[in-house]
Amino acid sequence: MTTGRRAGLDVGGTKCLGVVLDEHGAVIAEHREPTPKGPESIIDTLAGLARRLADAVGGFDTLGVGVPGLVTRNGVLRAAPNLVDIIDFRVGQLLGERLDMKVEVDNDATCAAAAEWKAGEGVGEDEFVMVTLGTGIGGGLVSGGRLMRGVNGFAGEIGHMVVDPDGPPCPCGRRGCWERYASGSGLGRLAREAAEGKRLGNVVALAGGDPDAVRGEHVQQAALAGDVEALEVIHAFGRWVALGLVNLTNVLDPGLFVLGGGLAGSGDLYLGAIREHFTELLYAPTLRPHPRLAFASLGERAGAYGAALLAEVH
Amino acid sequence: MTTGRRAGLDVGGTKCLGVVLDEHGAVIAEHREPTPKGPESIIDTLAGLARRLADAVGGFDTLGVGVPGLVTRNGVLRAAPNLVDIIDFRVGQLLGERLDMKVEVDNDATCAAAAEWKAGEGVGEDEFVMVTLGTGIGGGLVSGGRLMRGVNGFAGEIGHMVVDPDGPPCPCGRRGCWERYASGSGLGRLAREAAEGKRLGNVVALAGGDPDAVRGEHVQQAALAGDVEALEVIHAFGRWVALGLVNLTNVLDPGLFVLGGGLAGSGDLYLGAIREHFTELLYAPTLRPHPRLAFASLGERAGAYGAALLAEVH
Missing domain, CATH: 3.30.420.40 (ATPase, nucleotide binding domain)
Structure with missing residues (x-):
């Protein structure tokens, strides 16, 4: 059964921000954590953030992650100048395995473009x-x-x-x-x-x-x-x-x-x-x-x- | 009845070149004329070129024109630095009326991109x-x-x-x-x-x-x-x-x-x-x-x- 709820996580240089949208696009949950150093800690933080958001709203259908840097079409972060020790970071696969769900990944500015396109200044x-x-x-x-x-x-x-x-x-x-x-x-x-x-x-x-x-x-x-x-x-x-x-x-x-x-x-x-x-x-x-x-x-x-x-x- | 033949005209700074492609994309007719000055003369030249190509192959189904400069989505050449007296030139409409057929118009480099994409280095x-x-x-x-x-x-x-x-x-x-x-x-x-x-x-x-x-x-x-x-x-x-x-x-x-x-x-x-x-x-x-x-x-x-x-x- 689908809930219509969609979760998104944004990995920044200093903090990770997570939100859940309801079926109308309203933000119904929000949480943030400091961005840790190194890929394993980042996966831990993102998994924790996702679980916390799921608990807050009773689960969601889809999960996406925005990361800074060059992201391949299959969700690998090739390099991120502002994140320590990140190279060829398979963030989508690793987080997906941890949470047992499909995780979409893209560049953070591309995510921002999607947001403004569907719910901000770029509608239409x-x-x-x-x-x-x-x-x-x-x-x-x-x-x-x-x-x-x-x-x-x-x-x-x-x-x-x-x-x-x-x-x-x-x-x-x-x-x-x-x-x-x-x-x-x-x-x-x-x-x-x-x-x-x-x-x-x-x-x-x-x-x-x-x-x-x-x-x-x-x-x-x-x-x-x-x-x-x-x-x-x-x-x-x-x-x-x-x-x-x-x-x-x-x-x-x-x-x-x-x-x-x-x-x-x-x-x-x-x-x-x-x-x-x-x-x-x-x-x-x-x-x-x-x-x-x-x-x-x-x-x-x-x-x-x-x-x-x-x-x-x- | 369609013939599968498609004609294209390219308006350059010094000459206009026309070709007809057969249904497999082979060039089966080709002709060129000097580019005259002024919009009316250009329409005359393009119409003559189109008729000559049609006579050579026994007609064609579609006609497109490539022009240098800023071309609007509905086929108006707003300005062409290399053509004299051209501003807001409704080349598609005027040529279409003259020949009694629909004429597609686009920028010449966009046409070249289409050509290389479908029949040149850009295939696939x-x-x-x-x-x-x-x-x-x-x-x-x-x-x-x-x-x-x-x-x-x-x-x-x-x-x-x-x-x-x-x-x-x-x-x-x-x-x-x-x-x-x-x-x-x-x-x-x-x-x-x-x-x-x-x-x-x-x-x-x-x-x-x-x-x-x-x-x-x-x-x-x-x-x-x-x-x-x-x-x-x-x-x-x-x-x-x-x-x-x-x-x-x-x-x-x-x-x-x-x-x-x-x-x-x-x-x-x-x-x-x-x-x-x-x-x-x-x-x-x-x-x-x-x-x-x-x-x-x-x-x-x-x-x-x-x-x-x-x-x-x-």
């Missing part, structure tokens, strides 16, 4: 791109009314589009990846560069007086208080966000971008700059409708919510 | 990208076993991905578009820059002694003859080609790139450099199978061949 859109602006940049793609995964399952690694081959080094080993500019860490880097030569005094003060300690949130805080130099950094940052969105528009021609991740919370701060530079950088801007820009409505739950939909969304 | 591939390297760069995308067109029909404008926002100006009005580097005109530009300071003597000699007259074909010619300086330019050029292919791989994760257009004819010259830099620039290159690189097998007929398939390929 056949062509849209989810962009998660956090420490790095993740992506999930919907095209032709289905999730795009590519031949290996690795589609949507949009943060590693190279936007300047001689740009700053990226932890991925290359230079000038989009996420070096348009993520939270990119915002901090732009601010630290601007802080050289004794500029950006208010932002540096918020970072305790040390220019090297400036992070994205200090710029946001000063900009929200109206600091002109901080607003200039935000403007430059918005241009880099726009550049990547433009490149994705040239390739994919989506009707909508949904911006999520930690930076989306203060998205109104950037929206004007993004729109201005989007028009400046787009090919043939006057000959086409521009894609809509929206901020994710499912917040930090998007990954787990979307993981809960993996069994039914293709 | 569900995820591939067609890249036409000519004066500019065009693109056609297949994902999930169907042509991707985006919400407006403008997907695949890959030549205008910005790979350096402070790069050289592009006729499209922006700076640092991929096709400023990785097209035939990009190769010429790289060579002219290298020719400054009295370098690249053999290439300049092939251009009649004038460094400003250097074009891509002079570099190719010198490189094929073993000129070391020309080969260095080819190497740098291959890195730019690789950069765009890497960005497309990060976004789309295709199993195959088919390289077509004028530069594909001497593709073996670049292939080594492209492969080397592809591995250097790709995110997580050791954790994934690399997409196959192939050169288009349908040559200059690809656009017309693919246009002939538009009625049946979705």
Whole structure:
């Protein structure tokens, strides 16, 4: 007998979040645990989370897991830069054996895309791109009314589009990846560069007086208080966000971008700059409708919510 | 009664090429005319070409047209940088009225993708990208076993991905578009820059002694003859080609790139450099199978061949 209930787990760098949806898509249970180190401990944590959620609601029909990194079409996490000792982690198989049920696995940004597509800003859109602006940049793609995964399952690694081959080094080993500019860490880097030569005094003060300690949130805080130099950094940052969105528009021609991740919370701060530079950088801007820009409505739950939909969304 | 015969017309900057395919996909008629100026003359030429092809084979069932530029989902060419006086050209409707039959219309690189997908290097591939390297760069995308067109029909404008926002100006009005580097005109530009300071003597000699007259074909010619300086330019050029292919791989994760257009004819010259830099620039290159690189097998007929398939390929 089916219950209509679907569970989803989202493995983050610091915490694992689990939710259960009822047959209408409402979140009827939620729980979180710190993310442990190493694959065996992660399976333990996820199994515990799943059992706890099952106990809370009286069981569920399907289970999905979202994980950060490159996920193959058969649910193997090939590598995850933000998880320790993870390589070729057969998370779906191992968790499935433990719980004696089928477990769907996909990339966390792809899960977030599924969530926004079915229950958030992307409802009704056949062509849209989810962009998660956090420490790095993740992506999930919907095209032709289905999730795009590519031949290996690795589609949507949009943060590693190279936007300047001689740009700053990226932890991925290359230079000038989009996420070096348009993520939270990119915002901090732009601010630290601007802080050289004794500029950006208010932002540096918020970072305790040390220019090297400036992070994205200090710029946001000063900009929200109206600091002109901080607003200039935000403007430059918005241009880099726009550049990547433009490149994705040239390739994919989506009707909508949904911006999520930690930076989306203060998205109104950037929206004007993004729109201005989007028009400046787009090919043939006057000959086409521009894609809509929206901020994710499912917040930090998007990954787990979307993981809960993996069994039914293709 | 259906004949199984399908006709396709390809509108190029200098000539219009028409073909008829039999029920097995063999080209059984072919004809070309110079591309005239202005929309009415183009309709006249296409109608004449279609009638001539019909007379040659005794009629056909379907007709498709490939045109350069932004084509809407209902067959309107919004703008074509390489055709004079073309804006909002309802080529499908006008030609259809003239010939009293339905006419399918799509972007020429999308047509080339359809052709390679159904009858060329892409047969059997569900995820591939067609890249036409000519004066500019065009693109056609297949994902999930169907042509991707985006919400407006403008997907695949890959030549205008910005790979350096402070790069050289592009006729499209922006700076640092991929096709400023990785097209035939990009190769010429790289060579002219290298020719400054009295370098690249053999290439300049092939251009009649004038460094400003250097074009891509002079570099190719010198490189094929073993000129070391020309080969260095080819190497740098291959890195730019690789950069765009890497960005497309990060976004789309295709199993195959088919390289077509004028530069594909001497593709073996670049292939080594492209492969080397592809591995250097790709995110997580050791954790994934690399997409196959192939050169288009349908040559200059690809656009017309693919246009002939538009009625049946979705």
